[in-house]
Amino acid sequence: MIDVIIIGAGIAGIDTACNLHDAGYDVLVLEKEKSMGGNVQHWSTLFPSKRNAHEVISYYTEQVRKRGITMYLNTFVNSIKKQDDGSFEIHTSREVSFKCKSVIIATGYSLFNAQRKEEYGYGIYSHVLTSADLEKHWQKQSAEFVSPTQKPLNKVAFIHCVGSRDEKSGNHYCSKVCCVTAVKQAITLKQQSPHTQVFCFYMDLRMYGPGFEEMYREAQEKWGIQFIRGRLSEVAEHIDGSLQLKAEDTLSARPFKISVDMLVLMVGMESQKSTAMFAESCNITCASNRFIQPLDHHLQPNATNVEGLFTAGACIGPLSVFDTLNHSKSATLAVTSYLK
Numbered sequence: 001m002i003d004v005i006i007i008g009a010g011i012a013g014i015d016t017a018c019n020l021h022d023a024g025y026d027v028l029v030l031e032k033e034k035s036m037g038g039n040v041q042h043w044s045t046l047f048p049s050k051r052n053a054h055e056v057i058s059y060y061t062e063q064v065r066k067r068g069i070t071m072y073l074n075t076f077v078n079s080i081k082k083q084d085d086g087s088f089e090i091h092t093s094r095e096v097s098f099k100c101k102s103v104i105i106a107t108g109y110s111l112f113n114a115q116r117k118e119e120y121g122y123g124i125y126s127h128v129l130t131s132a133d134l135e136k137h138w139q140k141q142s143a144e145f146v147s148p149t150q151k152p153l154n155k156v157a158f159i160h161c162v163g164s165r166d167e168k169s170g171n172h173y174c175s176k177v178c179c180v181t182a183v184k185q186a187i188t189l190k191q192q193s194p195h196t197q198v199f200c201f202y203m204d205l206r207m208y209g210p211g212f213e214e215m216y217r218e219a220q221e222k223w224g225i226q227f228i229r230g231r232l233s234e235v236a237e238h239i240d241g242s243l244q245l246k247a248e249d250t251l252s253a254r255p256f257k258i259s260v261d262m263l264v265l266m267v268g269m270e271s272q273k274s275t276a277m278f279a280e281s282c283n284i285t286c287a288s289n290r291f292i293q294p295l296d297h298h299l300q301p302n303a304t305n306v307e308g309l310f311t312a313g314a315c316i317g318p319l320s321v322f323d324t325l326n327h328s329k330s331a332t333l334a335v336t337s338y339l340k
Contacts, residue, residue, distance in 0.1 A: 002100040010038020012313025012328040013106035014060040019332035021067045029071040044138035047184045048211030079281040106312040109269040112163025121235040128263045153196045155260040158182045160202040164268030173289050175268030176318040180212045182266045183219050190223040198225045269318040291317045302334040
C-alpha cells in the first residue's frame with residue numbers, strides 16, 4: 001500500500017511530493033495533464049521579482065527526477081473512496097486503482113472564462129485579451145507586444161477583478177493576485193513600449209504581499225501608469241478599430257468614456273471542476289465559493305472533514321505562488337503527523 005497519493009502535479013503537488021519523499025514516505029503523484037507544472041507553466045514571469053516561471057518549473061522537474069518519485073501524467077482521477085479500514089482507493093482513467101494510507105488534493109484552480117462577461121467583448125473583438133493571453137505572448141517572445149489588429153498601441157487599459165467580487169458571475173470572493181498581476185503586466189508593457197499610455201481600472205487595490213506596494217508605487221512614479229477607481233460597463237468597437245469603453249469613476253460618481261487600442265481583462269480564479277467531483281465522491285465539505293473548506297483555517301488549514309484526506313495549494317481558494325508553497329509545506333507536516 002502506498003503511503004501518500006497526491007492528485008495534481010502543479011507546484012503545490014510537486015513541492016509536497018518532494019518534501020514527503022525526503023521524510024521517508026512512499027509517494028505517488030497523479031496528474032491529468034501531459035506535463036507537470038500546473039498553472040505556473042502558462043505564465044511568463046512571477047511577481048514581484050519577475051523571475052522566469054519556467055525556471056521554477058525546471059527546478060521542480062529536476063527535483064522530482066533526482067528523487068525518482070513515481071508520477072503518472074495524462075491520468076484522470078475518476079473517484080476517491082474511503083475504505084472501512086481507513087485507507088483510500090483511487091480509481092483512474094487508466095483503468096487502474098491504487099490504495100493508499102493518505103490522499104493530498106492539489107488540483108489548484110482554473111481561470112475564469114472571460115466570455116461569460118459578454119459586455120467586455122472577449123471573443124468578439126480580437127484586441128480584447130485576458131491576462132493569460134498576454135502572458136502566453138511573452139512566453140513566446142520578449143519583443144514589444146503588437147496588437148492583434150497590427151495597429152500601434154497608443155492606449156491600453158487593464159480591467160481588474162474580471163470574474164471576481166462579481167455577483168453576476170457568481171464569484172463573491174477576491175482572487176487575490178489580479179491587482180499585482182495587472183501592475184506587473186502594465187509595467188512590462190511600458191518597458192517594451194514607453195510611448196503607450198496605460199490605464200488600470202480597479203475596484204480596490206489589494207497589494208498585500210512583500211514588494212507588491214513598492215511595485216504599485218513604481219508603476220505610478222517611474223512608468224506613469226494611471227490608476228482609475230472605476231467600473232467598466234460596456235465595450236464597443238469604433239469604425240477606426242479602436243475600443244470605446246464606457247465606465248464610471250466611482251470616486252466622483254461620474255460616467256465617462258475612453259478610447260483604447262487594446263483591453264486586457266484580469267481574469268480571476270475558480271475552483272477546478274475535478275475538485276467538486278472529488279468532493280462528491282468522498283463527501284468532502286466545500287465552501288460556498290466551491291473551493292475545499294479547511295477543517296480549521298487556523299489550527300488545521302490542510303485537513304478536511306474526511307480523516308486522512310488533506311489539501312495543498314489553491315484547491316482551498318485563491319493563493320499566490322508564495323502562499324501556495326507555504327501551504328504545501330504545511331501539508332507535509334499535517335500528513336507526516338497523521339501517518340506517524
